[in-house]
Amino acid sequence: QVQLVESGGGLVQAGGSLRLSCAASGRTFSGYAMGWFRQAPGKEREFVAAISWSALSTYYADSVKGRFIISRDRRDNAKGTVYLQMNSLKPEDTAVYYCAAERASSIHVDPGRYDYWGQGTQVTVSS
Secondary structure (H helix, E strand, O other): OOEEEEEOOEEEEOOOOEEEEEEEEOOOOOOEEEEEEEEOOOOOOEEEEEEOOOOOOEEEOOOOOOOEEEEEOHHHOOOOOEEEEEOOOOHHHOEEEEEEEEEOOOOOOOHHHOOEEOOOEEEEEEO
């Protein structure tokens, strides 16, 4: 059974930082691109960042570019462990953050293309 488990969420003041982790299990994720999405109350799920399976390509939403960094542990590529370092957090970053995996050679922003999803971790940024 494939599982993606996010961790690292919490409450932080504006301007602070958090690091989210996504641990994958149940299969090898070699060949899978990994993405982070978020969903705020009353809003649709939106793309945040993605990284190719090789870790050579990354892509960010304009709203987080320059503040967030996505990475994955190359030593553990088969398991697909991925991280999201979030700096200079703003109240508008408050949402449930989800990790997702897509078997693809390139990265995409459409959540419908992703095959596996985690349960999400709450990030709350206070002003």
